Amino acid sequence: MASTAKIRLRPNKIGFGFIALSIAMLLAAINYGNNLVFFISFLLLALMGNSAWQTRRHLKSCQIQLLNPPARFDGEIGMLPVQIESSINNPSILARAGEAEPLTLNLSAGRTELVELALRPMPRGRYATPDVILSTRYPIGLWTAETRWVSLAHWQWIYPKPAGEAPLPTNVLPAHAENADVSLQSGDDQFDHLRAYVSGDALSRIAFKHYARSGQMVTQHWQSSEAIHDEIILDYSQL
Incomplete structure (x- = not known):
């Protein structure tokens, strides 16, 4: 989504x-009263x-739609995919992302044209997608028109560059972890049990204190307080 x-x-x-x-x-023309010069001036x-x-x-006449930029490592030039549509022929439009x-x-x-605009290298972190600036001098180059499209809901993720060859992180879980319980702990949940770590488990659920003591990687599992039912047992024989 973008606004202009x-x-x-x-x-x-x-x-x-x-x-x-x-x-x-x-x-x-005013000074000399020359009609021909008047005509040329007007x-x-x-x-x-x-x-x-x-x-x-x-x-x-141009309308654009910003897409999510792919993640990249720090120090690398990124690409911002943009869809641009024009209702008339536009032979000379300049498009850039930020500076x-x-x-x-x-x-x-x-x-509708799908183009990729270059993004400057940035240090690691999460950054807002830079504004997309469109400009033109068409048709005869006497004027410059410029408009700025502001990104409202797009972010660029830049990860630390590894020493060796390593792929970029993704949000997709491995196939064997699709059924793993990776829900985050809420404030009202109650601790239930520990189990051995499985690749794909959320890092926020790893019991690091247990790992420091025993060297075994385990994850914490929590039970929703809504699922806990208190039971009261009455022994009438004692009455």
Whole structure:
């Protein structure tokens, strides 16, 4: 899920030069009363205004959807998968994630493109996915339109890089542990028993104190307090 801010539209260096030239010609036309220069000045200003509208229109036609970035080791360049759709042909859209290098896209009308944007190397930890920034100078390069898409529910996981070859951690349990009880202890649960550790058991349930004393890896099992029923036995023979 992502939300977008308003489109920012500003003239670039070429656009500022174009505006300065148009104003200079307009002042010259006023000074000398030359109708031809008046016509050229207003034509340039009209072209500038139409270019601004076209640039904003092309960027506004883009819609994106952020996907979960795959986990990676620290120091590695990551990839952020993004689905981009445009309602009109967009031959020159720049897309980047945060401060990473931009990617130039050529979008066709009505087609959804799946692209991968580079993510800068980061130290280990959990980080919010950086904002995705779209910009364009199309069609004649006088204006720059830019919009920022903010990630609302995506995180990137970066793990410590191992000394040897090791795969990235996953949230999928091994096949032999599918039936293992890996539920977490709640505040109202009662301790039930210990059993030998099985690969795939939650780390939070390992009895580390027992391991420190005996060297045996065991896991704690808890019983919900809702499953515990108190029984009162009355011996009428004693009455």
